[in-house]
Amino acid sequence: xxxxxxxxxxxxxxxxxxxxxxxxxxxxxxxxxxxxxxxxxxxxxxxxxxxxxxxxxxxxxxxxxxxxxxxxxxxxxxxx
Amino acid sequence: xxxxxxxxxxxxxxxxxxxxxxxxxxxxxxxxxxxxxxxxxxxxxxxxxxxxxxxxxxxxxxxxxxxxxxxxxxxxxxxxxxxxxxxxxxxxxxxxxxxxxxxxxxxxxxxxxxxxxxxxxxxxxxxxxxxxxxxxxxxxxxxxxxxxxxxxxxxxxxxxxxxxxxxxxxxxxxxxxxxxxxxxxxxxxxxxxxxxxxxxxxxxxxxxxxxxxxxxxxxxxxxxxxxxxxxxxxxxxxxxxxxxxxxxxxxxxxxxxxxxxxxxxxx
Numbered sequence: 001x002x003x004x005x006x007x008x009x010x011x012x013x014x015x016x017x018x019x020x021x022x023x024x025x026x027x028x029x030x031x032x033x034x035x036x037x038x039x040x041x042x043x044x045x046x047x048x049x050x051x052x053x054x055x056x057x058x059x060x061x062x063x064x065x066x067x068x069x070x071x072x073x074x075x076x077x078x079x080x
Numbered sequence: 081x082x083x084x085x086x087x088x089x090x091x092x093x094x095x096x097x098x099x100x101x102x103x104x105x106x107x108x109x110x111x112x113x114x115x116x117x118x119x120x121x122x123x124x125x126x127x128x129x130x131x132x133x134x135x136x137x138x139x140x141x142x143x144x145x146x147x148x149x150x151x152x153x154x155x156x157x158x159x160x161x162x163x164x165x166x167x168x169x170x171x172x173x174x175x176x177x178x179x180x181x182x183x184x185x186x187x188x189x190x191x192x193x194x195x196x197x198x199x200x201x202x203x204x205x206x207x208x209x210x211x212x213x214x215x216x217x218x219x220x221x222x223x224x225x226x227x228x229x230x231x232x233x234x235x236x237x238x239x240x241x242x243x244x245x246x247x248x249x250x251x252x253x254x255x256x257x258x259x260x261x262x263x264x265x266x267x268x269x270x271x272x273x274x275x276x277x278x279x280x281x282x283x284x285x286x287x288x289x290x291x292x293x294x295x296x297x298x299x300x301x302x303x304x305x306x307x308x309x310x311x312x313x314x315x316x317x318x319x320x321x322x323x324x325x326x327x328x329x330x331x332x333x334x335x336x337x338x339x340x341x342x343x344x345x346x347x
Contacts, residue, residue, distance in 0.1 A: 034229060041144075041198055044258060045197065045198075045218060047220075055262075059258070060258045061256070061257060
């Protein structure tokens with residue numbers, strides 16, 4: 001498994017745990033707002049967990065227009 | 081009055097600690113109701129202070145400490161007004177808010193903000209009036225006002241400048257970015273980082289420790305350490321009112337407030 005794929009998988013694991021949805025229901029190209037049924041404030045709480053998990057800083061403006069897990073993983077990778 | 085139960089805030093005096101809870105859905109937006117109830121607290125403080133050594137501010141809501149000023153309320157209140165009347169209305173509201181914030185800032189009790197989750201804009205400005213900020217790992221901070229054509233208006237810039245310095249103010253205000261508790265601790269904004277859900281418990285235990293100190297000495301030390309930046313606070317109100325009068329701000333607020341997207345408009 002490539003680094004990017006691993007990052008996506010870790011994001012899916014964290015999102016499933018945080019928002020209590022079955023892990024197998026999440027895919028990399030899903031719109032996380034729709035799939036997790038979250039709003040922008042809840043998305044920020046996911047961002048906080050991701051920053052702590054990957055030990056990075058990711059300004060929220062870099063996530064504007066980002067709504068799928070795969071692109072989110074790319075943004076995180078760029079900060080690692 | 082040793083306890084109060086309002087629609088936006090409640091407080092009680094417990095073992096020498098004034099515990100102030102924020103609990104207005106959806107996320108403790110600071111509007112007229114909260115301001116009016118904070119003014120009740122300000123009037124009650126002289127009666128509470130002789131029996132207390134600390135004041136703890138916290139939120140009972142899961143979303144966080146506070147999402148900041150109630151921009152929706154401000155927009156709908158001022159939108160039907162002529163520009164000059166709208167600015168005057170905002171100015172009066174800011175003057176009242178500053179009186180409350182300044183009272184917390186110079187309160188002779190040691191004040192602690194126990195925060196979690198969203199601590200944005202006016203919510204962060206409220207936390208900044210406290211002597212210590214204790215935050216759990218879910219806490220996230222931001223001054224997003226510039227993204228709407230405004231600056232923080234509840235005393236945030238002068239207090240952040242006083243406590244952390246101008247470089248930090250520039251980073252946070254000019255980028256409007258949000259940042260997590262690790263960053264907040266690293267920059268000195270947060271005194272203690274605690275596990276999720278533990279901020280209030282740790283604030284209470286810190287308050288118990290403070291009870292061991294001589295009250296008059298603690299108050300004298302605080303007065304010496306924490307001068308209130310009155311000139312900057314005054315200038316902040318003037319600049320906020322000047323910016324609020326600009327048509328671009330009304331357009332930004334309208335777009336932000338009317339947005340139904342999961343990711344509301346923020347440039």
